[in-house]
Amino acid sequence: MxxxxxxxxxxxxxxxxxxxxxxxxxxxxxxxxxxxxxxxxxxxxxxxxxxxxxxxxxxxxxxxxxxxxxxxxxxxxxxxxxxxxxxxxxxxxxxxxxxxxxxxxxEPFTEVAAGVVPETSTARRIGRHTLALDNLGNHPVKVEVGAVDKDERLTFRHKPARLELPLGHTTFARVDARPRKYFWKGENVPLPFKIVVAVPDAQEIELDARLDQKALIPRRVFWLVSILFGLLMVLVIIVTLLLRQQPVSIAGPSPERPSSSAVTTTTGSAASTTASSAPSSAPGTSRVAGGGGPSVSAPTGGRAVTGRFRIETRAYPNVGGGPQLFSYVVPAGVRYRVLSVVLRNPAADTGQLQIRHGSSVVGTVDLAVINRDGNDELTFVPDDPPLVGPGERITLAVVCTNRRDPCTPTGDFTAALVR
Known part of the structure; x- marks a missing residue:
């Protein structure tokens, strides 16, 4: 060799x-x-x-x-x-x-690099942070992940809490920070903390992080509620002003309707005059259109004799020349004092209705008011009940503002017979 x-x-x-x-x-x-x-x-x-x-x-x-x-x-x-x-x-x-x-x-050596993303999270309940760990050493190493809050205003959750870092790879873990207390409104509250990585045979790694805690209710919700409240107040003011502009006199509860009874014959000249001047009585309320007579109730015991009559209307929209008139003519030999009127608007028409005695206006009602809040009738009581003599007219003057269909309000009048 x-x-x-x-x-x-x-x-x-x-x-x-x-x-x-x-x-x-x-x-x-x-x-x-x-x-x-x-x-x-x-x-x-x-x-x-x-x-x-x-x-x-x-x-x-x-x-x-x-x-x-x-x-x-x-x-x-x-x-x-x-x-x-x-x-x-x-x-x-x-x-x-x-x-x-x-x-x-x-020989082995240990070197671990760590970073957190994001460093500052913003949340109402849970701030989520991602921890990235790089094993720069020459052998696999096991580490533990933790977090420290010196003010003890946070609780933490680690997923996972223990990791094994292979050579030349990046390993990820999640750190969730949850506030111990919440608040409803206000500015964001900064809650700083540290993420700690324990590495065997090496110094601990500490990373600064922070959770900016937000209020449970966003600021824009308060702005929206304030705007809606302001609009509601404006609407209430507008409705109040509109109601005040209606020249309607409504006072007291609806008068009781007399029970059905037949006309009884009384002695004396006054009773004879009443019986002869009033039409035949009938139980309940009779419907009269135009010049028909009223229903009269004359119970015994010295009480005042009352009568009832109805005026029905059918007013067409878009008719010029003022309101359309629908009248009841008091028959001869009878005088009435109008006590109250029950107004009905079953079709929910829109427009205006006036109660007139001859050329005098007793009261004015907006048809929309009759159906307000689901009510199907309105009782009108005159401040100064008019006295209506024979041949005089009680009139319902209707201004119809419907788009197409005619207005059909009715009025049931209760009147006292005056001798």
């Missing part, structure tokens, strides 16, 4: 980022001058330096070759054993080349 080699140290220990050396004794066993080339094979070849790389040896001459191992401080060189081989190639006798094998042990 043209060459012989002796590796003085077959096992070398080196720290990442540091250097370790070993020596190989090379001897030329041939009888001629020979040149030898030294190369390293295996994973350590990228971070191994050979001095000298080439040697020319005389016969029986020796040389010491130094191998310097410099593994980088990176996750690309894992901790542990890395076998290598030193090949000594002869130029004169290629078949006589030899190989020396050894092992380089790279």
């Amino acid at each position: 043209a060459v012989s080699a002796l590796l003085r140290t077959s096992a070398v220990v080196v720290a990442p980022g540091g250097a370790a050396r070993c020596h190989v004794l090379i001897r030329n066993n041939s009888a001629v001058v020979d040149q030898f080339v030294f190369t390293v094979r295996g994973a350590p070849a990228d971070w191994t330096e050979i001095k000298p790389a080439v040697a020319n040896l005389m016969p029986r001459q020796e040389v010491s070759v130094e191998l310097t191992f410099r593994p980088p401080r990176s996750h690309e060189v894992p901790a542990g054993e890395h076998p290598f081989a030193l090949r000594i190639a002869s130029r004169e006798d290629p078949a006589g080349s030899v190989v020396q094998e050894g092992v380089v042990t790279v």
Whole structure:
């Protein structure tokens, strides 16, 4: 064999980022001058330096070759054993080349980088933060994630709380911060805290984070409620003003309707006059259109004699020349004092209705008022009940503002017979 080699140290220990050396004794066993080339094979070849790389040896001459191992401080060189081989190639006798094998042990080191996104979260109930962990060391490492709030205004939840970080990878965890107390309105409240990562054999990592707590009710809701309340107040004022403009006199409850009874004959000249002047009585209320007579109730016991009559209308919309008139003519020999009128608007017509005694206006009612709040009738009591004599008219004057259909309000009059 043209060459012989002796590796003085077959096992070398080196720290990442540091250097370790070993020596190989090379001897030329041939009888001629020979040149030898030294190369390293295996994973350590990228971070191994050979001095000298080439040697020319005389016969029986020796040389010491130094191998310097410099593994980088990176996750690309894992901790542990890395076998290598030193090949000594002869130029004169290629078949006589030899190989020396050894092992380089790279010591472990721990390095973890961490970041939080977002650093500041804004929420009403839960602030969510994502923790990114990079293992920059040369061996897998297990870490624990926690959070600290020195003011104790937050509670935390970690998903997961313990992680194993592989080499050269980024691992994510979620940290949720929840306020212990809530508030309904106001400006955002900053709640700072720290995320703590416990790394074995290394210093803890602390990251600053913050939750800006928002009020439970957004500010725009208060603005909206204020605007709606203002609009409601304006609407109430408008409706109040419109109601005050209606010249309607409504006082007291609806007068009781007399029970059905027949006309009784009374003695004396006054009773004879009443019986002769009033039409035949009938139970209940009779309907009279135009000049029909009223229904008269004359109970015994000295009470006043009352009568009732109805005026029905049918007024057409968009008719010029003023309101349309519908009258009742008091028959001869009778005088009435109008006590009250029950107005009905079953079709929910729109417009205006006036109660007239001859040319005098007793009262004015808006048809829409009759049906307000679901009521189907309205009782009108005159402030000064008119006295109506024979041949005089009680009139309903109607102004119809419907779009198409005619207005059909009615009035049931209750009157006292005056002798």
